[in-house]
Every structure is written in structure tokens, then in C-alpha cells.
Amino acid sequence: MKEVKIYSDGRVVIDGTETIYEQKGMALLEHLYRTEVRDYPKFFKMDALCKLGFLAVELLVRDEKDRFTPREDRAVILFGKSGPLCNDRNYQATVADFPSPSLFVYTLANIVTGEIAIRNKYKGESSFFVMSEKDEKTMKNTLEEAFQDPMTAEAVTGWINCMEENDFEAEIKIIVK
Amino acid sequence: MELTETLKAQIIEALNLDGMTPEDIDSSAPLFGDEGLGLDSIDALELILLMEKNYGIKLKNPAEGKEIFKSVETMASYIEKNRTK
Amino acid sequence: MTKVYRKSDEVLTPLGMGTEENFRAVLEGRSQLRLHEGTFGVKEPFFASLFDRDAIMAEALKKGIEGYSFFETIMILTADSAISKAGISASSPDTVFVFSTIKGNVDALEKGSEDVLLSSSAERVSRYFGNPNSPITVSNACISGLAALIQGQRILRGSRARNVVVVGAEVQSKFIVTGFQSLKALSPEQCKPFDAGRQGLNLGEAAAAMVLSTDPSDWELVEGAVRNDANHISGPSRTGEGSYNCLRAVVQDKEELAFISAHGTSTAYNDEMESIAIERAGLLDIPVGALKGYYGHTMGAAGILETAISMKAVENGTVIATRGFTGNLGVSRPVKVSNENGKTTRQAFVKLLSGFGGVNAALLCRRGGGR
Numbered sequence: 001m002k003e004v005k006i007y008s009d010g011r012v013v014i015d016g017t018e019t020i021y022e023q024k025g026m027a028l029l030e031h032l033y034r035t036e037v038r039d040y041p042k043f044f045k046m047d048a049l050c051k052l053g054f055l056a057v058e059l060l061v062r063d064e065k066d067r068f069t070p071r072e073d074r075a076v077i078l079f080g081k082s083g084p085l086c087n088d089r090n091y092q093a094t095v096a097d098f099p100s101p102s103l104f105v106y107t108l109a110n111i112v113t114g115e116i117a118i119r120n121k122y123k124g125e126s127s128f129f130v131m132s133e134k135d136e137k138t139m140k141n142t143l144e145e146a147f148q149d150p151m152t153a154e155a156v157t158g159w160i161n162c163m164e165e166n167d168f169e170a171e172i173k174i175i176v177k
Numbered sequence: 178m179e180l181t182e183t184l185k186a187q188i189i190e191a192l193n194l195d196g197m198t199p200e201d202i203d204s205s206a207p208l209f210g211d212e213g214l215g216l217d218s219i220d221a222l223e224l225i226l227l228m229e230k231n232y233g234i235k236l237k238n239p240a241e242g243k244e245i246f247k248s249v250e251t252m253a254s255y256i257e258k259n260r261t262k
Numbered sequence: 263m264t265k266v267y268r269k270s271d272e273v274l275t276p277l278g279m280g281t282e283e284n285f286r287a288v289l290e291g292r293s294q295l296r297l298h299e300g301t302f303g304v305k306e307p308f309f310a311s312l313f314d315r316d317a318i319m320a321e322a323l324k325k326g327i328e329g330y331s332f333f334e335t336i337m338i339l340t341a342d343s344a345i346s347k348a349g350i351s352a353s354s355p356d357t358v359f360v361f362s363t364i365k366g367n368v369d370a371l372e373k374g375s376e377d378v379l380l381s382s383s384a385e386r387v388s389r390y391f392g393n394p395n396s397p398i399t400v401s402n403a404c405i406s407g408l409a410a411l412i413q414g415q416r417i418l419r420g421s422r423a424r425n426v427v428v429v430g431a432e433v434q435s436k437f438i439v440t441g442f443q444s445l446k447a448l449s450p451e452q453c454k455p456f457d458a459g460r461q462g463l464n465l466g467e468a469a470a471a472m473v474l475s476t477d478p479s480d481w482e483l484v485e486g487a488v489r490n491d492a493n494h495i496s497g498p499s500r501t502g503e504g505s506y507n508c509l510r511a512v513v514q515d516k517e518e519l520a521f522i523s524a525h526g527t528s529t530a531y532n533d534e535m536e537s538i539a540i541e542r543a544g545l546l547d548i549p550v551g552a553l554k555g556y557y558g559h560t561m562g563a564a565g566i567l568e569t570a571i572s573m574k575a576v577e578n579g580t581v582i583a584t585r586g587f588t589g590n591l592g593v594s595r596p597v598k599v600s601n602e603n604g605k606t607t608r609q610a611f612v613k614l615l616s617g618f619g620g621v622n623a624a625l626l627c628r629r630g631g632g633r
Contacts, residue, residue, distance in 0.1 A: 041194070041195055041196075043195075044193040044194070044195035045192070045193045070492065072489070072507060076490070081379065081381055082379070083379075083380060083401060085378070085379065088368060088371060088378065088437075089371065091437070091441065092371050092372065092437060095372075095436060095437060095440050098226050098229065098230055099440040099441060099443065099444040100223070100226065100444060101219050101222040101223060101226070101441075101444040101445045102192075102193075102219050102220070102222075102223050104440075104441035104442075104444055104445065105219060105445070105495055105496045105618060107365070107368075107437075107441065108364060108401070108403045108617075108618050108619060109364075109380075109401035109402075110401060110402045110403050110617075110618075110619040110621060111403075111495050111618065111619045113490070113619060113621075114490065114495045114618070114619030114620045114621065115495065117490040117491075117492045117620055118492050118493065118494065118495065118620060120492075121492045122490060122492055123489060123490055123491070123492045123503065123504065123507060124489060124490065125487070125488040125489060125490070126402075126488065126490040126619065126620070126621055127400065127402055127409060127488060128400075128401050128402055129398050129399065129400060129401075130379075130380040130381050130384070130398070130399040130400075130401050131381055131396065131397075131398055131399070132379075132381035132382065132384070132385050132396065133396075135396050138396055138398060141417075141420065141422055142398065142413070144420060145413070145416035145417060145419070145420045145422070146416070148263075148416050148419055148420065149487060149488075149511075151487070151511060217494065217497075218496070218497055219445075219496055222444065222445060222446060226444075239446045
């Protein structure tokens with residue numbers, strides 16, 4: 001089982017090995033992109049939630065062989081409390097004068113699952129579930145239930161939350177049926 | 178500064194084109210499609226907004242954008258002709 | 263695999279309260295879609311199907327429902343009615359709530375309140391019913407309603423509950439309307455699904471609830487699927503990839519299908535994409551219809567509302583006319599869309615939806631399987 005955790009306080013944990021970065025919050029995400037990814041400028045158009053989810057999955061799957069071969073058997077199933085709250089505030093600030101289309105498209109909770117699916121060519125199920133706290137039991141049940149779909153053999157799954165642009169956490173792993 | 182140069186800076190800011198400088202954008206290169214900047218439909222809407230915000234140009238029909246946004250040059254010449262601010 | 267059935271349903275829309283009343287209104291070709299000027303403080307006029315909020319809040323107050331936002335109130339009203347029709351105990355640990363919405367209480371953000379979390383609304387509504395389980399909200403863009411029904415089906419198949427209450431709702435706001443305006447996605451007139459003259463979508467408000475159970479009853483939720491296009495966050499796949507993959511996953515015997523209830527938002531790309539997916543799935547001979555011309559796009563409610571109305575249509579032997587369609591097909595594949603109510607004796611249908619984030623969903627429902 002591989003797991004990646006990213007916290008706004010600068011901690012990044014990959015398969016249990018923790019690195020503490022000087023950079024915090026959004027600066028941490030930008031730093032991770034510049035040092036670990038580099039080849040996906042669309043990153044800069046994303047909202048905080050999408051940047052966070054995108055990076056966690058990058059760190060999770062970057063060493064996989066044939067990682068960009070389209071596949072339908074890997075689902076993206078994420079859970080969180082905030083959804084796109086941060087970006088909702090950003091979009092709301094533009095509503096009075098010039099409502100921004102590029103901010104509006106990120107006001108949907110599941111766009112983060114879409115960004116991950118697009119980058120990695122995952123054509124399977126993608127779902128975002130909102131819950132009031134990180135309830136491991138409900139998350140586990142929901143994931144097991146997702147495996148009822150005969151196409152779904154594995155899932156990129158976990159908790160992703162971003163209450164403020166500098167207050168976020170992602171704990172994402174790959175679970176095989 | 179010349180309009181094309183100002184426009185390049187505004188495009189970079191409006192579209193979050195990270196790490197790019199106005200020098201990186203060729204004035205005559207296509208903005209959309211696989212060559213050039215490779216912008217998409219949401220970017221096109223942001224460009225329409227950019228013209229409204231900065232130059233007071235209201236594009237009634239987004240389809241017109243296709244001709245106007247061919248390159249920075251075509252965009253600049255459209256703005257020169259139609260700007261109200 | 264355990265079979266899952268619809269025990270009851272209820273819908274509340276600008277056309278009225280009640281699935282039956284709504285179906286009658288639809289058969290008569292009625293709609294509350296109209297031009298709104300200045301509503302929600304939106305500068306540009308927009309075409310939409312909106313509730314009379316004061317009337318509904320007054321109705322709720324009579325029932326003792328007080329202290330909830332409008333969004334939460336319409337969810338409580340529809341869920342309450344569906345629950346009492348089903349005769350289940352909402353407060354039982356064997357009953358699980360699944361919610362569906364895209365923007366929930368987002369209008370509270372305009373007023374400076376941060377009480378907009380979808381999870382907070384879900385907690386308040388399930389607490390109203392005294393339900394002890396922690397509720398989950400599916401927020402999967404425009405497919406949310408179908409994804410929630412599919413989630414309900416899975417919970418029952420996994421034996422996590424005896425009954426699942428699926429509740430979806432969407433209310434409109436300056437936030438959502440200006441957002442779709444900024445995307446140039448709204449039609450300046452009545453939407454025209456699959457029509458050559460279509461100019462975009464109309465937004466709508468609705469709430470819908472469905473109680474699912476393993477107890478056999480008229481309608482079975484046979485198979486559902488959710489698939490991503492992996493193409494673009496706001497544009498549908500040009501090849502209909504995700505919708506096609508959904509149809510491939512759920513359709514078992516096309517000869518049983520009375521119709522496909524399409525997403526049919528009336529945007530240029532969506533309707534075209536669906537026609538391609540339907541052709542790729544070999545379903546061009548099945549009637550196709552869309553309900554957006556009656557209700558507008560009710561977002562998080564659409565999957566449940568449109569499934570409930572489609573069930574009524576099959577029971578009534580009707581393929582519902584696509585309101586707004588003029589007869590001039592405007593998609594590249596010859597899908598069978600009609601602007602007149604048709605007849606059918608078939609007992610199953612597929613509900614199809616697509617949304618931002620590249621998501622697509624399909625659900626196959628069949629009548630009579632449980633008897």
C-alpha cells in the first residue's frame with residue numbers, strides 16, 4: 001500500500017517517511033510542483049484543493065510504469081469536509097464586478113477528482129463525498145461499496161480538505177480490491 | 178509600452194501562465210490549439226473578460242473571439258479599433 | 263447480487279409538490295421557465311425555473327419546520343413525504359441518508375455567512391429526522407443525483423442498511439447564475455434540447471427524494487455506473503467517451519428500453535456528445551428525451567427528479583415529449599427525439615447525466631422485476 005500525506009504546516013509523508021519543508025501553505029504546494037513535477041503548467045490554473053489533490057497523486061503514482069496509459073479500472077474516490085470552500089470565497093469576490101469563469105469552474109467539489117483523472121487518464125469512476133469529519137469507518141464502507149462496480153479494481157482514495165488556503169491536509173493512498 | 182507588450186503581460190496575469198514573461202510570447206503565434214500557448218475555452222472567456230475590464234470592449238457573441246484571439250497581434254489591432262477606455 | 267428497489271419517491275419543483283402532480287403537469291407541457299430580471303440581484307436577465315420561496319417557507323412553518331435555510335427546508339419537505347409514503351422509520355440505525363447537491367447553501371456566502379458547508383446542511387437535515395448515522399453528501403457536479411442513487415443502491419447491496427433515503431436539492435443564487443453567465447452557457451430563451459436552434463441551458467430549482475430498500479416493490483434500480491472522460495474539466499468529451507462507457511456498463515438488453523432520459527442540457531457540446539455516445543452504444547433506435555425544457559437544469563436534484571418522472575412515464579406508457587425541441591434536430595447523430603408525447607409498452611429506461619469534472623453517469627431502472 002502506498003500512501004502520501006501533505007499538510008499545510010510543511011509536512012510531507014511518503015510511505016511513512018516524513019520530510020519537513022520550510023515552505024508552508026500555498027508556497028509548499030508551489031515548491032512541490034517546481035521540484036517534483038515541473039511539466040504540467042495547468043497546475044497554476046487550479047484552485048488550492050485541486051493543487052493539493054493533484055500533487056498528492058503525483059507523488060503517489062510518479063514511479064508507476066506506463067502511468068499515462070488510459071485505464072478504466074482505477075477509480076478516484078475522495079472524501080472531505082470543505083469541498084471547494086476556499087475557491088467559493090475567491091469566486092464570490094468577483095461576482096459583483098466581473099464574475100470569473102476560470103474561478104467558477106473550480107467551485108465544484110469534484111473538479112479535483114477530474115483534474116486527477118485528466119492528468120493520469122483514469123476513465124473509471126470518479127466521485128467526491130462530503131462529510132462533516134474524517135470518519136474512517138464510513139470512508140472504508142463507501143470505498144468497499146465502490147468496488148461493487150465490476151470495472152473498478154483499484155482506487156486512488158482518501159481524505160482531502162482545505163478550509164483556508166493555508167490550512168489544508170491530504171491523505172491519499174491506492175487501495176486494490 | 179506598446180499595446181502588444183502590455184497585452185502580453187495582461188494575458189499572463191489573467192490566465193495564470195506561470196513562469197512566462199512577455200518575451201516568451203510570440204506576437205504572431207497562435208494563442209489556441211496545440212501550437213503556441215495552447216489555450217482552452219475557459220481561457221477564451223477570460224480573454225473576453227480582459228478586454229471588457231481593461232479596454233471597455235463588450236463582445237456580444239463569443240464566437241467572434243475566434244478571429245480576434247488568433248494571436249496577440251490580431252487581439253491588439255482589434256482593441257486599438259474598438260477600445261472605449 | 264442483492265436487488266434494490268424504490269420504495270417511494272417525492273418531488274418538489276416550481277410546478278408543485280408531488281411526483282404525480284409533476285408528471286401530470288409535464289404531460290400537459292407546463293413549465294415555470296421564464297425570464298427573470300433583477301432576481302437575486304443579477305444584472306443581466308436570465309431564463310430559469312424558480313420556486314416561490316415565501317409560499318414554501320409558509321407551508322413548512324405550518325408543519326413546524328422552522329429555523330432551516332430554504333435549501334434545507336425543501337430537502338426536509340420532500341424527504342419527509344417520501345419517508346412517510348414508504349412507511350419506514352427515519353430514526354432507525356438501519357436507515358441511512360445520502361444527500362445530493364452541488365452548491366447547497368452557497369447563497370449564504372453572499373450574505374457574509376460561512377455556514378455553507380454541505381456537510382452542515384446534511385447534518386441538520388438528518389438530525390431533523392432523528393437519524394443516528396453520519397450522513398454523506400455526494401457532490402459530483404451535475405451527475406450528483408444519479409451518483410447518490412447509485413451510492414444508495416450500493417449501501418443496500420453491501421448490507422449496511424435496510425433502507426436508504428436519497429435526497430437531492432438545488433436552489434439558485436447570484437453565485438450560480440453569474441457563474442453560468444460567465445461561462446456563456448445560459449440560453450437567453452427557453453432551452454431547446456437537441457434542437458438546431460439551441461443556445462444554452464436554463465437553470466432550475468428542485469428537490470427530490472427517493473427511499474430505496476431491498477424489500478421488493480414495483481421498480482428495481484438494476485445497474486448504475488459513473489465514468490470519467492479524462493478529457494477536460496468543463497468541456498464534455500468530443501467522443502462521448504464517459505457516457506458511452508456508462509451506457510456499455512448498465513444496458514443489458516436494449517429491447518426492454520422504453521426510452522433514454524438524456525441529460526439534454528441544450529448546450530451545443532453536451533447534446534452533441536450524448537448523441538455520439540448513444541450511437542456508439544448502438545442505441546439509436548431507442549427514443550431519447552430530455553426534461554430540461556420543463557424544469558431547467560436542476561443540478562444536484564436532476565438525477566433523482568428526472569428518474570422519478572421517468573418512472574411515472576413508463577407506468578403511464580408514455581415517452582415524454584422533449585419540451586423546447588422544435589423538430590429540427592441539431593446533433594450529428596440521428597437520435598430519436600420528439601416534441602410530442604409518444605406511447606410505449608416497454609418497462610425499463612436508462613437515465614443519463616454528465617457534468618463538469620468530466621463525470622458521466624447512467625442508471626438502468628426496470629419495472630415489475632420484484633413482483
